[in-house]
Amino acid sequence: MEKEANIQEAIASHLRGDYSSIRAATTAFSISYSTVRHRLAGRKSRSTANETNQNLTKNEEHILVKWLISLTKSSFPTLLALTLEIAREIRQNRVQLLA
Numbered sequence: 001m002e003k004e005a006n007i008q009e010a011i012a013s014h015l016r017g018d019y020s021s022i023r024a025a026t027t028a029f030s031i032s033y034s035t036v037r038h039r040l041a042g043r044k045s046r047s048t049a050n051e052t053n054q055n056l057t058k059n060e061e062h063i064l065v066k067w068l069i070s071l072t073k074s075s076f077p078t079l080l081a082l083t084l085e086i087a088r089e090i091r092q093n094r095v096q097l098l099a
Helices: 002-016 022-029 033-040 058-073 080-098
Strands: none
Touching: 002 022, 002 033, 022 033, 058 080
C-alpha cells in the first residue's frame, strides 16, 4: 500500500510542477519511471484493474477488516469459518443492492 501512495504522490508532485520531469519525481520517490509514465497515460494499478475478478472490492475488504478488528478487541476468536461467513454477508449485501 505504501508503494501505491508513493506512486500517487509522485504523480501529484509532477502535475503540480514540483518536479520538472517524470524521471525527477520518480527518482525523488524511489519508484519506477515506467510505472508512473504508464499511470499518466491512463493505465490502472493491478489491484484496480483486477477488482472485477475479486470476490470483494477494496471498500468491502476494509469493512471486513474493521469487523475482524472489532471482534478481536472484544476477545472473540476470528476463525476462518466466521471470516468467510462475514465476507459472504458483505458480498451478498452488494448483490442485493445491485438487483
